[in-house]
Amino acid sequence: MKYFIGSLGSGNTQLYQPSGVLYDPNTDNLYIADTFNHRVMQYQYGATFGTAVAGGNGAGLNTSQLNSPYDLYLDKISNSFIIPNYGAHNIVRWVIGDSKWTFVAGSTTGLLGNNSTSLNRPLGIALDPMGNIYVADSSNHRIQFFLSGQSSGTTIAGVTGVFGTNSNLLRQPYWVTLDNQLNLYVSDTFNHRIQMFKRY
Numbered sequence: 001m002k003y004f005i006g007s008l009g010s011g012n013t014q015l016y017q018p019s020g021v022l023y024d025p026n027t028d029n030l031y032i033a034d035t036f037n038h039r040v041m042q043y044q045y046g047a048t049f050g051t052a053v054a055g056g057n058g059a060g061l062n063t064s065q066l067n068s069p070y071d072l073y074l075d076k077i078s079n080s081f082i083i084p085n086y087g088a089h090n091i092v093r094w095v096i097g098d099s100k101w102t103f104v105a106g107s108t109t110g111l112l113g114n115n116s117t118s119l120n121r122p123l124g125i126a127l128d129p130m131g132n133i134y135v136a137d138s139s140n141h142r143i144q145f146f147l148s149g150q151s152s153g154t155t156i157a158g159v160t161g162v163f164g165t166n167s168n169l170l171r172q173p174y175w176v177t178l179d180n181q182l183n184l185y186v187s188d189t190f191n192h193r194i195q196m197f198k199r200y
Contacts, residue, residue: 015041053094086123090103172190
């Protein structure tokens with residue numbers, strides 16, 4: 001095992017409780033959701049210092065800020081990140097090279113909620129080839145599905161505001177991913193299990 005990147009702090013060689021990590025094989029870039037520095041960092045191959053490519057302006061609700069991003073998805077078609085903005089209860093899109101995000105779903109004012117247009121501490125995110133978005137809406141104990149370009153979602157797993165151990169319930173789901181058949185896998189974190197849901 002080799003030590004690679006980071007120590008506690010906010011400099012360009014430092015991280016603060018990083019969470020989501022993704023690698024782009026086309027560019028050899030590594031991207032990290034630097035959660036409590038409220039930014040996404042980019043590291044070029046072999047480098048131990050990075051560049052903030054999204055956020056990095058403190059926690060907040062302004063379009064130049066992120067608020068505790070735990071995960072990120074690289075949408076190569078639009079050259080942008082789709083970011084679950086945990087502390088702001090929304091999903092945002094940040095085009096690489098831009099200085100601000102555009103709204104995708106949830107709240108623009110930091111309000112949590114449990115209806116079809118609201119989120120409560122979104123964590124993990126996945127996209128399918130059609131650009132539809134799957135969100136682990138953790139404190140609503142559900143997975144929300146947003147059709148591409150739509151900000152009103154549908155609950156496809158779990159029951160809003162209800163947690164439990166039955167197979168149709170979740171408890172604080174953290175992460176989601178899809179297989180090639182678009183079956184959905186959910187880390188049902190506080191139930192200590194992984195749930196698989198057939199293609200929606």
